Amino acid sequence: MSRVLLRSLLALVVTAAAVLVGWRVLAPAEVLATVKPPYPTVATPWPHVTGHTPVAPLIVADRVRVYASKRQIRADAPVDAKTVYTAIWSFRRWPAQLSGAVASGRTVISRWSDGDLVAIDGVTGKIVWRASGPAAPGYSGHRTGSSTVWAPEGLRLAGPSVLVTAGGQIFAYEVSTGTRRWVSATACGDGFTTAGGQLVCPSGLVDAATGSAVASAAPGPYTAIGCDVASSRCAGVRDAAGHGWLTTGPTPVRAPALDRPDATIAAGLVFYPDGNVLRAVDPATGATRHEFPAAQVLGVSSGQVVLLTAGRNLIEVDPGTGATVAQFPMAYESESRTWDPGRWQVTDQYVAVERLAQDGPDNPDTPGYYFSVETVVIAEL
Helix, strand or coil: CHHHHHHHHHHHHHHHHHHHHHHHHHCCEEEEECCCCCCCCCCCCCCEEEEEECCCCEEECCCEEEEEECCEEEEECCCCCCCCCCCCEEEEEECCCEEEEEEECCEEEEEECCCEEEEEECCCCCEEEEEECCCCCCCCCCCCCHHHHHCCCCEEEECCEEEEEECCEEEEEECCCCCEEEEECCCCCCCEEECCCEEEECCEEEECCCCCEECCCCCCCCEEECCEHHHECECEEECCCCCEEECCCCCCEECHHHHCCCCEEECCEEEEEECCEEEEECCCCCCEEEEEECEEEEEEECCEEEEEECCCEEEEECCCCCCEEEEEECCCCCCCCCEEEEEEEECCCEEEEEEEECCCCCCCCCCCCECCCCCEEEEEC
16 A cells, blocks of 8 residues: 555655646746846948848947747857857747847847836847737738838837837837837828838828827828838828829928839938949939949938949948948858848948849749848948
């Protein structure tokens, strides 16, 4: 009898231990690791390629690089490091998945599949605030995470607000505190924000500060032009009729030069390809201001326009004078330049470009889709 009791007791102990281990492994959990001083600082850059990374960095305040994975957001530094370094801070959650991340100043706002919004100081790694929101899609960043940090679904920035669109509603939160500012029952799938502070939805414009509808001079749907990452702070739009508008102020202003479907806007000028040159014109009159080598406009860095040529040279030009400020091959050391640009980010001091294989497959999960293992190339400006 004693042996039976002993075996029964042992079986109960083993079962309890298994339950405890299972609970510790599978129970919801969070792990936060913060930065130990000294904190990362802004470097003094000089124009050149600094390195390459296998994952896409969200460059925050030109001080840290933030990366996304299925259940973790993490950062390394400095931005000009040659490759990915050991994380200086990280935030991991289980079983939630990271849906997207955006940055305003040094605040990194992550959105998770369970609806939680968690804001982290990008320099210290400390949680600034957290708020509850609508459920979000799961991780869809594929190998590089570029869609999660550079093109997150339903996560936008406008002025002092971060906007979440989901389930036929829009939720606005204060970037600095996480306080919910307003909720609007407006469906806004594939919406984007303007530099003038509007959220542009298929059905019309919404004031990002108040959530109230904004009168539109032309019907949608609208095409975003000249945006930052996360389809935010766009400098122009085209309406359903193909007419271009400047959106850098509180009210859209007609810009006929943007009517061309191949035109974009940067630093107050409209750019479009014209034969063997890239033409920069006045947005209202269409008068030519400058001509540059044929190139793709990546964005604006500290007032200068950043261009990428077909030969994969990076050119930084002054939009006022047309002068070339810097020019160099967009390749790390002896790397080939036979690649196609995927997504990218331009900041005041850096540019990062995801590189795709030329004539590669359409599926990001298919071998040969990306240019190389070190997919993203980073340069100082």
